[in-house]
Amino acid sequence: xxxxxxxxxxxxxxxxxxxxxxxxxxxxxxxxxxxxxxxxxxxxxxxxxxxxxxxxxxxxxxxxxxxxxxxxxxxxxxxxxxxxxxxxxxxxxxxxxxxxxxxxxxxxxxxxxxxx
Amino acid sequence: xxxxxxxxxxxxxxxxxxxxxxxxxxxxxxxxxxxxxxxxxxxxxxxxxxxxxxxxxxxxxxxxxxxxxxxxxxxxxxxxxxxxxxxxxxxxxxxxxxxxxxxxxxxxxxx
Numbered sequence: 001x002x003x004x005x006x007x008x009x010x011x012x013x014x015x016x017x018x019x020x021x022x023x024x025x026x027x028x029x030x031x032x033x034x035x036x037x038x039x040x041x042x043x044x045x046x047x048x049x050x051x052x053x054x055x056x057x058x059x060x061x062x063x064x065x066x067x068x069x070x071x072x073x074x075x076x077x078x079x080x081x082x083x084x085x086x087x088x089x090x091x092x093x094x095x096x097x098x099x100x101x102x103x104x105x106x107x108x109x110x111x112x113x114x115x116x
Numbered sequence: 117x118x119x120x121x122x123x124x125x126x127x128x129x130x131x132x133x134x135x136x137x138x139x140x141x142x143x144x145x146x147x148x149x150x151x152x153x154x155x156x157x158x159x160x161x162x163x164x165x166x167x168x169x170x171x172x173x174x175x176x177x178x179x180x181x182x183x184x185x186x187x188x189x190x191x192x193x194x195x196x197x198x199x200x201x202x203x204x205x206x207x208x209x210x211x212x213x214x215x216x217x218x219x220x221x222x223x224x225x226x227x
Contacts, residue, residue, distance in 0.1 A: 004159070034214070041124065043204065043217040044160070093159050100212040102148055107159035 002028050004096050006108035013084055014116055021079045021111045023094030029074035030096035034105070035067070038091040050077045084115040119143045120207055122218030131227055135192040139205035139218045142186065146207035146216075149181055151190045154202045154220065163203075164190070195225045 003026040013019050023033060031052050036044040048069050050056040056069035066088075068080040077096075081088055092111045098104035122139045129135055137151075148167050152160035164179040166172045172179045180189040188205055202220040 006159075041219075041222075043122075043219040044215075045217075046214055049214065091157070095159075102208045102211050102213065102215060103150065103162060103165040105162075105215065107152075107161070109159045110157065112157065 002096075002098055002104070002106040004094065004106045004108040006094055006111050008111060009109065010112040010114075012114045012116065015085055016083055018080055018082045019084055019113060021081075021092055021094075021113075023077045023079070023096070023108055025075045025096040025106075028096070028098050030098065031074060032097045033071055033077040034095045034097075035069060035077075035079050036093045036095070038093060038110075044093060047079075081113065084113070086115045089113055089115045117142055118219075119146075119216050120205060120218040122205055122221055124219050124221060126222040126224055128224045128226060129195055131195060131197060131225055133195050133225075135190075135195050135199070135223060135225075137190040137192075137203050137205075137221050137223070139188045140186055141188070141207055143207070143209070143216075144186070145209040146186075148208045148211055149179070149188050150206040150208075150215070151177075151179055152204040152206060152217075153199075154204060156201075160204055192223075195223075197225045197227060199223060200225050 007022045033050045035047045048056045048058045050071040071077040095107040150165040151163045154160040169183045176193045178191040204220040205218040206215040
């Protein structure tokens with residue numbers, strides 16, 4: 001089956017620093033990748049949709065200058081949390097879509113970010 | 117009002133019980149529905165998806181959609197401790213559209 005990996009699985013950083021999270025589709029090419037954030041006991045909230053070679057589309061309320069997304073290849077998308085603050089502490093999950101069908105969207109294992 | 121509503125639980129059942137998980141939605145434009153299972157600190161895993169009203173069965177799992185009442189359900193037969201997880205329903209307006217998730221229901225299957 002389609003596998004999506006994320007790195008790192010968890011990261012602890014100091015307030016004010018930047019953190020980069022990688023999302024890779026291991027056995028398929030993904031023209032579209034998604035980034036979600038999930039707070040404890042809450043659902044996944046879509047942050048942005050990323051298409052290879054073009055700028056990401058951010059959801060309303062998500063600061064594009066704070067959450068930088070780069071989709072440089074068909075198998076790699078990165079999310080950089082710039083100048084992280086404690087309120088950015090959350091579980092960040094990426095997903096990649098094999099084709100245009102919603103059911104072909106596969107999720108990564110998530111990255112737990114803790115900002116001190 | 118959230119577009120997809122789901123009781124967060126937790127729901128605790130004994131091993132072997134039939135589990136019923138439910139969601140309601142408000143957006144009439146939703147056409148496709150999914151159920152995901154998410155283990156603690158892991159990404160969601162697709163269990164089932166359906167495009168139409170009615171039932172769809174896959175092993176111990178049955179997904180049910182009633183578009184007239186905007187109600188979707190997931191039934192788990194012969195529940196196992198390994199089924200203990202959070203179950204998320206999701207809906208999309210079109211097959212290439214973004215997923216809108218419910219809050220998830222935490223299920224605990226006890227021995």
